[in-house]
Amino acid sequence: MSVDVRITGAGYAEVAGRPVVSGVGEEPQDAVLDYLHRQVLSTGAPVLATVTDERIAFVVRIQVLEDGSSHFTAQPEPAPVPVPAAVPAAVPVPAAVPVPEPAPVPVAQPVPAPEPAPVPVPAAVPAAVPVPAAVPVPEPAPVPVAQPVPAPEPAPVPVAQPVPAPEPAPVPVPAAVPVPAPVPVPAAASAPAHPVDDLVAGPGARIQEALQLGRIEWAATLAQQSVSAAAERLGWESPEVLQLRELSAYVAFVAGDARRAFQVSIEIARIRGGHDDPQALQSVLNAAAAWLKVADPAEGLRMGRDLIALWSALPAADEAQLESARARMRRLETRAGTA
Known part of the structure; x- marks a missing residue:
């Protein structure tokens, strides 16, 4: 491997x-x-x-x-250092920035062009000739439009009155807001997932973050509190709580508390083995890793007996791994006898 x-x-x-x-x-x-x-x-x-x-x-x-x-x-x-490969990636970014800059320049030129109509036209002969030609055409159009506007000035008065009339029209919209009141239904539907998210997923992420930051004691305290809170709501043998307890065992292992890591892992293995859960083997292997950290021969023998008894009862157990564990038991017996 x-x-x-x-x-x-x-x-x-x-x-x-x-x-x-x-x-x-x-x-x-x-x-x-x-x-x-x-x-x-x-x-x-x-x-x-x-x-x-x-x-x-x-x-x-x-x-x-x-x-x-x-x-x-x-x-x-x-070790190879592929850092310079990232440098050219940043070069095209500033290269693309100046491209849009010329766009606002022509936009600003046509604006002064309409004021002295004849003079700017020859100044922009190459590209702007059609543009000013089109600019004066619409100019007379807005003039007549502006004239009819003052004529119907009395008309805006009744027009202003209907304006408040459409305002009540939006009122039905808030009236329709209660219709999505069925939104509470999905809220109720998500209620079963709410305890799991709050009691398992959230604490699990915070425990992992504490481990990444090296805050081992804080991670251990948070793990114990999270397991107790989740077990009170979901039960000690629920799959979600077993995941939290497994994480708690790992925190104990990282903190150097091999005994606690073993006890929690072996208990999880018994629960999963009783439900024919295939993850029981992984829990046994976690317990075996903690067992290897126990130096005291007498305690190692006691823990090893429990471990091998449970391990050998699992249908997916690997005989070579079991034989390795039995060999360690023989070494522990020799050390205990000479101690």
């Missing part, structure tokens, strides 16, 4: 286009290695990564193994 990794000059990391958030005091390359190691555990195969580190302007190729170790597969190379 091969993936592309990018670390920006500001220290943000992406793996295959997905952001990888560093923990408090954690370097972005360490967060990337942890992420790639979880992929190795989930797929059961080493991961080849092409890392473009914009901080040092080099491309590095590495391989991450199942035990979490990594090594170079090639010598570092200078």
Whole structure:
């Protein structure tokens, strides 16, 4: 398996286009290695990564193994810098700006032309000859039109009276406004989606934003509050609340609280497994990633027993991944026996 990794000059990391958030005091390359190691555990195969580190302007190729170790597969190379390609894109913009400027110039010339009718005509002989010829023609027309206007001046008086008459005509329009009063109907129709949007989608976006900004403690607090509020309205086992709880487990993992991340993930896996939800396997893999972070042998053994019991009961479980987990259990037993 091969993936592309990018670390920006500001220290943000992406793996295959997905952001990888560093923990408090954690370097972005360490967060990337942890992420790639979880992929190795989930797929059961080493991961080849092409890392473009914009901080040092080099491309590095590495391989991450199942035990979490990594090594170079090639010598570092200078990173390509395609920045100048964007410069010519801005050049045509100012080039297009002066094009409309000549348009207002001829418009201003015909305006003074009508005042001295004979003199300006020869001045604009090449292009404006037809224009002044057409200008004097309509000029006599408005003169007679202006004469009949003063004649029917008494007429405007009754005309002014009918003007208020059409004003009541718009009144029915507000009267018709109540007709769209059925708008409340869609509002009622959207009511079922309202709790989900307010209780799940909104908090989820804010938690992700806090993670991107590195505000891990704030993200953890917001995740706990959001889960409690959503569960009170939708139930602890609703799909939407399970998504929020999964995000809460990830925040705990990023914050370094592997125990909490494991407990939340394994509980979600049990709920989804009980409903034959295929996402139960991903929840188990999330729990396994948190389990690998627990260093205490006794606690690792206790958590591992629960994990493998649930994992092996899933029909989509990968036997190679399970065997890797059992091998870690044997190592933990050895460490616990010698402790």
